[in-house]
Amino acid sequence: MELSVTAPALPRDPGAVGPVAARAAFRSGLAVPTAGWSRGYAQANLIIVPKDLAFDMLLFAQRNPKPCPILGVLDAGETTGPLLAGGDIRTDVPRYIVYVDGEKVAEPTDITGYWRDDLVTFIVGCSFTFESALQAGGISIAHIDQGVNVPMYRTNRRYTSAGSLDGRMVVSMRPIPAAQVADAVRITSRYPAVHGAPVHVGDPRELGIADLGKPDFGDAVRIPDGHLPVFWACGVTPQAAVMESRPALAIGHAPGHMLITDARDTDYLVP
Amino acid sequence: MELSVTAPALPRDPGAVGPVAARAAFRSGLAVPTAGWSRGYAQANLIIVPKDLAFDMLLFAQRNPKPCPILGVLDAGETTGPLLAGGDIRTDVPRYIVYVDGEKVAEPTDITGYWRDDLVTFIVGCSFTFESALQAGGISIAHIDQGVNVPMYRTNRRYTSAGSLDGRMVVSMRPIPAAQVADAVRITSRYPAVHGAPVHVGDPRELGIADLGKPDFGDAVRIPDGHLPVFWACGVTPQAAVMESRPALAIGHAPGHMLITDARDTDYLVP
Numbered sequence: 360m361e362l363s364v365t366a367p368a369l370p371r372d373p374g375a376v377g378p379v380a381a382r383a384a385f386r387s388g389l390a391v392p393t394a395g396w397s398r399g400y401a402q403a404n405l406i407i408v409p410k411d412l413a414f415d416m417l418l419f420a421q422r423n424p425k426p427c428p429i430l431g432v433l434d435a436g437e438t439t440g441p442l443l444a445g446g447d448i449r450t451d452v453p454r455y456i457v458y459v460d461g462e463k464v465a466e467p468t469d470i471t472g473y474w475r476d477d478l479v480t481f482i483v484g485c486s487f488t489f490e491s492a493l494q495a496g497g498i499s500i501a502h503i504d505q506g507v508n509v510p511m512y513r514t515n516r517r518y519t520s521a522g523s524l525d526g527r528m529v530v531s532m533r534p535i536p537a538a539q540v541a542d543a544v545r546i547t548s549r550y551p552a553v554h555g556a557p558v559h560v561g562d563p564r565e566l567g568i569a570d571l572g573k574p575d576f577g578d579a580v581r582i583p584d585g586h587l588p589v590f591w592a593c594g595v596t597p598q599a600a601v602m603e604s605r606p607a608l609a610i611g612h613a614p615g616h617m618l619i620t621d622a623r624d625t626d627y628l629v630p
Numbered sequence: 631m632e633l634s635v636t637a638p639a640l641p642r643d644p645g646a647v648g649p650v651a652a653r654a655a656f657r658s659g660l661a662v663p664t665a666g667w668s669r670g671y672a673q674a675n676l677i678i679v680p681k682d683l684a685f686d687m688l689l690f691a692q693r694n695p696k697p698c699p700i701l702g703v704l705d706a707g708e709t710t711g712p713l714l715a716g717g718d719i720r721t722d723v724p725r726y727i728v729y730v731d732g733e734k735v736a737e738p739t740d741i742t743g744y745w746r747d748d749l750v751t752f753i754v755g756c757s758f759t760f761e762s763a764l765q766a767g768g769i770s771i772a773h774i775d776q777g778v779n780v781p782m783y784r785t786n787r788r789y790t791s792a793g794s795l796d797g798r799m800v801v802s803m804r805p806i807p808a809a810q811v812a813d814a815v816r817i818t819s820r821y822p823a824v825h826g827a828p829v830h831v832g833d834p835r836e837l838g839i840a841d842l843g844k845p846d847f848g849d850a851v852r853i854p855d856g857h858l859p860v861f862w863a864c865g866v867t868p869q870a871a872v873m874e875s876r877p878a879l880a881i882g883h884a885p886g887h888m889l890i891t892d893a894r895d896t897d898y899l900v901p
Contacts, residue, residue: 421700630820
């Protein structure tokens with residue numbers, strides 16, 4: 360319903376669209392998930408909070424770097440920065456979620472109407488960055504192959520709190536063949552700025568996940584025989600933490616509708 | 631002169647002293663450089679600022695992670711935390727520097743008299759952590775062999791500012807044989823949380839360093855024939871930034887007199 364009648368058409372190969380053009384398309388009203396867009400460029404989670412919550416948010420991220428790897432921060436009121444050259448954080452993400460007192464009140468494609476000069480923007484790493492490295496390492500990604508969003512689950516693990524921010528760990532899950540689990544650990548551990556190595560391999564019940572078929576965010580995927588569920592810390596965690604602390608206003612991206620940055624995936628590769 | 635008459639004697643092998651006992655010795659008044667103490671445990675830089683500067687400090691660190699890798703943050707007024715179990719940040723560092731309006735006013739062995747409930751403590755990674763890995767890799771460390779503190783230099787490179795904090799890059803320098811420069815890069819890049827890979831290899835004039843024989847902090851070292859000067863971002867940077875911004879009060883460690891933490895060096899090894 361928010362789509363403008365002039366919204367641009369979906370490009371034939373979104374992977375070939377560069378980040379500047381991708382942001383321009385979303386700015387013009389295209390509201391689609393960004394998986395597969397702008398191959399080689401880092402996509403990012405978004406969490407925007409008022410300045411009086413910004414220290415707690417940054418400290419929460421420092422204390423919980425696996426779920427909350429901060430790639431960039433825009434100062435209070437700033438709407439652009441080095442990760443989105445020439446862009447506008449209020450319009451360049453395909454879809455946002457607006458929270459008031461911790462409750463979702465809207466999922467707009469543009470947050471210009473909600474903008475305030477005291478809003479601080481946190482750009483948070485996303486596991487999409489290491490998925491292409493996994494694929495290059497010969498590991499197939501079930502949710503990509505099945506054409507759905509990655510399944511994400513709330514767990515029973517609490518994170519280290521910071522001021523008013525607290526929360527339970529949210530994880531993304533990818534089924535990995537037993538013979539490739541070690542490779543998946545090795546490859547993703549080289550990307551510590553985008554969640555890094557898995558937090559858990561195997562039994563989901565230990566994380567308090569009763570049914571892998573019912574993710575809290577994203578879509579369920581089939582787990583083929585001989586595959587183990589492998590869990591990575593997830594960039595939805597800051598949104599979950601913000602919701603628990605019920606601030607007057609907070610804005611995030613809609614799941615799967617990420618900010619496409621000018622940084623390359625390989626910028627976050629170590630060593 | 632601040633040494634108590636009951637200050638403990640220097641242990642025969644400081645490397646064999648664990649972090650809890652080392653902090654207790656410093657708490658009792660021992661005021662010595664910590665190089666070589668508590669082998670295998672991470673030593674850390676310290677910067678303590680009032681709460682109203684804490685967001686700027688944390689953001690400065692996020693924007694400049696090579697010089698300012700934050701290992702831990704104690705909330706306003708907190709004097710202990712997981713990196714110094716049972717310890718007290720006001721007494722457990724062998725020597726501190728107190729800055730008022732950006733000027734050094736004291737170098738006490740105890741800051742209890744300066745403590746305020748609005749002080750936030752940042753514990754910042756230190757390159758001592760990767761020095762043992764370099765030695766294990768067959769690379770000798772000149773300043774250790776020569777029994778002096780690592781030489782540190784202010785450079786002409788400015789860091790990305792954050793709020794009121796700004797500053798020039800401070801680097802530490804280690805001479806490395808030309809044939810081992812690649813190994814030194816490879817090994818230190820595996821420690822991104824403690825400054826990581828070098829920022830510069832070779833010509834110091836490009837960094838605005840006129841004379842390697844006259845470091846701004848620490849001691850000069852001889853550079854043997856066939857060695858290149860290799861420069862790493864230095865944890866003194868936050869202190870230099872704080873000095874430039876001239877806050878009413880700030881407290882750091884005295885160079886070479888580090889906080890010995892309960893974290894192991896290998897905790898910061900990736901992947």
